[in-house]
Amino acid sequence: xxxxVESGGxxxxxGGSLRLSCAANGRTFSTLTMAWFRQVPGKDREFVAALSxxxxxxxxxxxxxxxxxxxxxxxxxxxxxxxxNSLGPEDTAVxxxxxxxxxxxxxxxxxxxFWGRGTQVNVSS
Numbered sequence: 001x002x003x004x005v006e007s008g009g010x011x012x013x014x015g016g017s018l019r020l021s022c023a024a025n026g027r028t029f030s031t032l033t034m035a036w037f038r039q040v041p042g043k044d045r046e047f048v049a050a051l052s053x054x055x056x057x058x059x060x061x062x063x064x065x066x067x068x069x070x071x072x073x074x075x076x077x078x079x080x081x082x083x084x085n086s087l088g089p090e091d092t093a094v095x096x097x098x099x100x101x102x103x104x105x106x107x108x109x110x111x112x113x114f115w116g117r118g119t120q121v122n123v124s125s
Contacts, residue, residue: 003024003026005025015088024079035106053102091123095120
């Protein structure tokens with residue numbers, strides 16, 4: 001079992017920034033892919049970004065590309081950060097950290113077996 005703990009959500013004005021963190025504990029894998037999804041009430045969980053394999057390759061949803069940056073503390077991907085800049089009201093959601101054994105990554109939430117509890121991000125206009 002991999003336990004994920006998110007932190008860093010909150011309220012910010014449009015145009016502002018927030019940094020989310022996700023720490024993975026518990027079972028270890030030789031490679032661990034970490035990802036962020038977000039969800040608003042009444043809608044499906046939406047892919048935001050993923051970070052995979054030993055080289056730290058990243059992938060982003062078109063809606064956040066060039067505004068969000070996913071990075072890691074170390075090569076084992078057990079602590080990752082999602083830096084979110086130029087936030088807008090459309091970014092308001094609960095943000096979830098997810099993990100799956102690597103290599104590779106996926107945009108589909110069903111491919112991730114481990115999830116955090118989520119952290120709320122609210123962006124006021």
